[in-house]
Amino acid sequence: MFDIDALRLLVAVAGTGSFTKAAAGLDYTQSAVSRRIAALERAAGGPLFERLPRGVRLNPAGRALHRHAVDVLDRLSRAERELAVLRTGHGGLLHVGAFPTANISLVPTALRAFRQAWPAVEVVAVEGRSDTLTARLADGALDLAVVSDYPSGLPAAEGVTTTPLCGDELFVALPRGHRLAGADAVGLRELRDEAWLQDAYGDRPTVLADACARAGFTPRKIIRIAEWTGKFGYVAAGLGVALVPSLAAWAVPDGLVLVRLTDPGLRRTLHVALPATPLPAALALRGLLRDGGPGQ
Structure with a gap:
């Protein structure tokens, strides 16, 4: 309903008590101010000013x-100042998302370096699945996300661009008493009788399913456990085995071993x-993430 420039004129006229003085201060003509106020x-x-012999008052x-103006x-x-700060990178908020194992070491290491280089920027960290993070990025709720093509492929969303960061080898987690725990590397077919711990649902193909198909078998049982702590607990109890990325290696408890495939x-x-x-x-943080990837 109310034009922003007209509200500025209202404040200027109220402050000077005069259409003429407000016009001079804002580089308007007096007639233009009168028209805009009308x-x-x-x-x-209805009227907003009392017209006095010498000037006006609200x-x-x-x-x-x-008051509202x-x-x-x-x-x-304040919004203009905040946007200017964000665009120059000298302050404001940076919303960063990452999937769980990226938050074990990769992302925290990069954020520590980022805090030293960009101390005025406050990072808001969010954890979630790669598809959820990509959707939030597309909605404008995140400024950067670290995502993965495991277990069901790289998610995509309109307006979101992705660039490869690093590769990450997948190991198999076994209990220390497992018959293959001391091996340097094992073929997946040697684990064909095992139950597998996995959190992926639905009919989409997964890295594990594709790898088992290449090895000539279908997993006899899939146990759906979402959190890594739960997967590690099941493996330690001898109830199954799990693929574990190298990014998560240092978080694996002592009762388990990781074996290459x-x-x-x-x-x-x-x-x-x-x-x-x-x-x-966000671009600066992307550079720091690249510097800290596996093998860097």
Whole structure:
């Protein structure tokens, strides 16, 4: 209903008590100010000023609108300052998402370096599945996300770009008493009688399913456990085995061992996902993530 420029004129006229002085301060003509204030009064449903022999002053309706105008203009000014800070990367918030195993070491290491290089930027960290993070990035809720093509392929969303970050080898986690726990590497077919712990649901193909198909068998049983702590607990109890990425290696408890698999396809690729117009701080963090990837 109310034009922002007209609200600025309202505040200026109220502050100077004169259409003429307000016009001079804002580089308007006096007649232009009079027209804009008249239009504002029509939008407000009646007069906003008392016309005096020398100047004008706000009437009760004008004082009410003036309070809101000052608040609105202050909020807009703060928004402009905040946007300017965000675009230059010298402050503001940076919303960063990552899937769970990326948060074990890769992302925290990069964020520690980022905090030292960009101390004025406050990072808001979010954890979730890669498809959820990609959707949140597309919705504008995240500024950067670390995502993976494991277990069901790299998620995609309109307006989101992804660039490869690093590769990550997949090991099999076995209890220490397992018959293959001391092997340097095992073929997947040697584990064909095992139950597998996996959190992926639905009919989409997974890395594990594809690898087992290449090895000539179908897993006899899939146990659906979402969290890594639960998977490790099941493996330690001898109830199944699980694929574990190298990023999670140091978090594996002492009762388990990680053994390499001979299938070269048992790898995943990590990606950095960004919106179409990334913030400078997000681009800086992407560089730090690249510096800290496995093998760097």
